[in-house]
Amino acid sequence: MFDRAARDLGSALDSEQRPAADALAAVGASLLDASPVEGARRRVRRTPARGAYLHGPVGRGKTWLVDVLADQLAVHLPDGTVLRLHAYEAARRLHRAVAARAGTGTGLDGALTDLLGDARALVLDELHAHDPGDAMLLSRLVRSLPERGVVLLATSNYAPAGLLPDPRHHHLVLPLVAALEATCHVVAVDGPVDHRAAGHGGARPRWCTGAWLTPGTAAQLAAEGLARPVPARRRQLLVGGRPLWALAADPLDDDDGDAEPAVHLHFAELCERPTSVGDLLELTDRYRTVVLSGVPAPAAAGQDPWRRFADLVDVCWDRDVRLVVLAAEEPRCVLDLPITDRDRMLSRVSLLPAIAAS
Structure with a gap:
């Protein structure tokens, strides 16, 4: 299956992908061979196979x-037995489910049931766990999967022991590890x-219609089909329960x-400002184009x-x-940012057309 999929992309599995493909194939075979006990609750299903x-x-x-x-x-x-979520989205759904069950006595266990539903396989993409609160929720989620008969399929830029590398919080992720x-x-x-740089990485089609504009002039925006906001279009949004001022925002009921x-x-x-990942998820629930202006040089922000x-x-x-970025410097400046995951950022922003003012 993996070789065929690679050929469809005009590529082939490399030697480093082969062990991963073999491990995933074994997980898939065990899932397809195993079947839930008829009429039984998830908790009495057989112990699931190891995930990947x-x-x-x-x-x-x-x-x-x-x-x-x-x-x-x-x-x-x-349908419903394969649940695919970005790790950010899984954490957000758990936060919301826990809040919805406040005062019911069901708490996190009930929230996990709400999240997983009838899933037998949970796909968690980009399990990075930079936020301590999210890391603790994801830890509880992963630890609950075997008793619920759910197999985990996860991806990350970090080996398990490298998750949540901040030494102030790393102890919180040890149960997850x-x-x-x-x-x-x-x-x-x-x-x-x-493979992404070679064109075989599954780039997102809308993402690739974005741009990285330096420095982000009105003419550059116009070339992207966008107008520079005027003060009259400034409006206040409510995101994550707090006000967020937008330079402009299209009406959602257009x-x-x-x-x-x-x-x-x-x-x-x-x-x-203290914007959370949940706030960003809420914004992108509403808007399919995000224009971010005033992105400074790396040394100009902490x-x-x-x-x-x-x-x-x-x-x-x-x-x-x-995503359309109006920035002081060209995309490779992300390699100078004082954060982890700079390589992942560059891999993604390099797929945005980079346009400098002439």
Whole structure:
């Protein structure tokens, strides 16, 4: 199945992808061979097979490999038994489910039931766990999967022991590390070929219609079919329960079926304030184009604002939201940012057309 999928892309599995493909094939075979006990609750199903946790640098095909298996499983298993989520989205859903069950006495256990439903396989993409609160929720999620008969298929740029590397918080992720190592085949996918750069990485079509504009003039915006916001278009949004000022935002109830709503934001408003990943997910629920202006040179902002900028890149990439960046420097400046995951950011923003003013 993996060789055929690679050929369809005009590529072939490399030697570093082969062990991961073999591990995933074994997981898939065990899932297709096993069947739930008729009429029984999930808790009395047989112990699930070991899952798979693929880790390695960007562009090595981790998500693509897992998606090939997940697509195959979805063909042969009933609807709802393969649940695919970005790790950010899984954490958000758990936060919301816990809040919805406040005062019921069911708490996190009930929230996990709400999240998993009838799933037998959970695909978690980009299990990075930079936020301590998210890391603790994801830890509880992963530890609950065996008793619920659910197999985990996960991707990450980090080996399990490298998750949540901040030494102030790393102890919070140790139960997750132990659960991953106990329940998954942990496979490094770290070959020399960047398949995304070679055009075999499954780039998102809307993402690739975005742009990185330096410095972001009105003429550059116009070439992207966008107008520079005027003060009269400034409006206040409510995101995550707090006000967020947008330079401009299209109405969400527009009757024009061909138009997709866009929001214009400033780096200082979005990234220099305590914006969470949940806020970014909420924004991209509403808007299919995000224009971020005022992105400074790397030395002009601290670690926290750049971490939020990186989160915006990740969320827009994962959700295939068009991102237009108006920046002081060209895309390779992300390698100078004071954060982890710089290589992943560059891999993604390098697929945005970079346009400098003449």
